[in-house]
Amino acid sequence: MKTVAGWGVFSRRSVIAASVALGLAASMGSGAFAAAKTSVTIGMTIEPIGLDPTIAAPVAIGQVSWQNIFEGLTTVDSAGKVQPQLAESWEISPDGKTYTFKLRKGVTFHNGVAFDSSVAKFTIDRARGADSVNPQKRYFASIETVETPDAATLVLKLKQPAGSLLYWLGWPASVMVEPKSAADNKTTPVGTGPFKFVSWQKGSKVDLAKNADYWNKSVSVKLETAVFRFIADPQAQAAALKAGDVDAFPEFGAPELVSSFEGDTKLTTVIGNTELKVVAGMNNSRKPFDDKKVRQALMMAVDRATVVEGAWSGYGTPIGSHYTPNDRGFKDLTGVYPYDAEKAKALLSEAGYPNGFSFTMKAPQMAYAQRSSQILQAMFAEIGVTMNIETTEFPAKWVSDVLKAGDYDMTIVAHAEPMDIDIYARDPYYFHYKNPAFNEILAKVEATADPAEQDKLYGEAQTILAEDVPALFLFVMPKLGIWDAKLKGLWENEPIPSNVLTEVFWEE
Structure with a gap:
């Protein structure tokens, strides 16, 4: 995380009121400081399609509702670590196939319904059922049975060990939902979190209010109300910030406009990491990308x-594998195949392409994809490779042509x-990358619940990808x-896409 230097904090606001009652002299007046604000307006580029993260994948859903409205058995903190939440503790059997959770007592949903093991069972069965539309349904596939010995105990029995289960249970897609209100959570969400849903003005904003009955008394929630405003245009985002119409844009949409805030002492800029890994994926089943030397x-x-x-x-962190500095066990592997055009030409010649080759990049219309594609096009030309750019509408056309049909050479x-390094082990998946050794390492990750061993294995998995280059790992x-x-x-960094408001407050 880096805070842009030279941007200070504006001075304490104060209001000095002179007493005029009964003709008292001004010198008799008393000072009164304005109370700290208890409301916040958060700006977002994309309006969510709904507010239930258990039924749809777009990250904007969780950016409004995760940890604000909804909570899970576990959670993931700002450092990316798993923490207890609605489950206060758990035990894992020696064979890694039975998880026994002790649930918190005294937790109620915003509609007054108590949270207990029957609710947790309903949520998990809903997520793993045959008709489930949960975006992370595959992560529940290892669960064989869900048992409720008593109201405060939940037992998950697995078909095989799933060492990442506690992490997955902290994701937005795993939040607990109340059975009677679950069907309506898309538009009127009901959770156990520190904020209640108030209203949604489509195309404009979502309003939340503090949950006075929030179960977690160890947390002092300072905000009384919160508003999420949706502003797609970067220029309008900048104008709203400068005018004070929004208090924060945790993910400002235009890096080229960041410099325009220099000298504005009312605002601060904080630059951290997300989980957004920009990669140029290659079709590993199609020539010449089936040759590792070409990819390298x-x-x-x-x-x-x-x-x-x-x-x-210039904002972004270069990566050498499909992993971010937020992630546990991260290794900086940008030095495995550093920039060296002459070595690249020699390796191409060794692979049988002394005069290069031509291919097509299917690039989504988003700014980062278009700009990156144009830069790659120029770089590849330096080694005799011709890359044609075909703009591909995202998400619909990209999903149908690339993700589902696998009809492409390269994409970005x-x-x-x-922590989605496992996509390179999925079969089918659009990279069409197959490496049994890589798959075996990921299987070992799930076979152990020991964090240190998992971190070591994740390091090995990153290294294989850095050397095999199934995709060009960019930033x-x-x-x-x-x-x-x-x-x-x-949050300064974003180990999970979110706008967590629990500890947000205004400095007096």
Whole structure:
């Protein structure tokens, strides 16, 4: 995380009222400081399609509702660590196949219904059922039975060990939902969180209010109300911030406009990491990308620093594998195949392409994808490779042509799911990458619940991808946060896409 230097905090606001009652002299007046604000307006680029993260994948859903309205058995904190939430503790059997959760007592949903093991069972069965539309349904596939010995005990029996289960249970898609209100959570969400849903003015904003009956008394929730405003245009975002119409844009949409805030002492800019991994995926089943040497040569033709500068105004972290600095067990592998155009040419010649080759990049219309594609096009030309760019509408056309049909040579997209290195083991998946050794390592991750062993294995998995280059690993999109300098408690990094308001407050 980096805070932009030279941007200070504006001075304490104060109001000095002179007494005029009964003709008293002004010198008799008393000072009264304005109370700290208890409301916040958060700006977002994308309006969510709904407010229930258990039935749809877009990250904007969780950015409004996760940890604000909805909570899970576990949660993921700002450092990316798993923490207890509605489950206060758990025990894992020696064989890793039975998880026994002790649930918190005295927790109620916003509609007054008590949270207990029957609710947890309903939520998990709903997520793993045959007709489930849960975006992370595959993560519940290892669960064989859900048992409720008593109201405060939940037992998950697994078909095979799932060492990442506690992490998955902290995701937005795993939040607990109340049975009677679950069907309506898309538009009128009911959770156990520190804020209640008030209203949704489509195309404009979502209003939340503090949950006075919030169960977690160890947390002092300072905000009384919160508003999420949806402003798609970057220029309008900047104007809203400067005018004070929004207090914060935790993910400001235009890096090229960040410099326009210099000198504005009312605002601060905080630059952190997200889980958005920008990668140029290759069809590993199609020539010439089925040849590892070709893929390695293309990686060496890429100057990642130049890509970051041109695609996102220099904001972003270069990566050498499908992993971010937020993630546990992260290894910086950008040095495995660093930029070296001459070595890239030699390796291409060794692979049988001394005169290069031609291919097509299917690039979504988003700015980062278009800019990155143009930079890659110029870099590949330096080693004799011709890349044609075909703009592909995202998400519909990209999903149908690339993700589902696998009809492409190369594409570029920012993968948003946290810790999703397992996509290279999925079969089918659009990379068409197959490496039994990689798959075996990921299987070992799930076979153990030991965090240290998992971190070691994740390091091995990253290294295999860095050496095999099934995709060109480019950079992690930054979390460009711009907000009022007196606003505190917003997450600086984003291990899970979110706008957690629990600890947000205004400095007096």
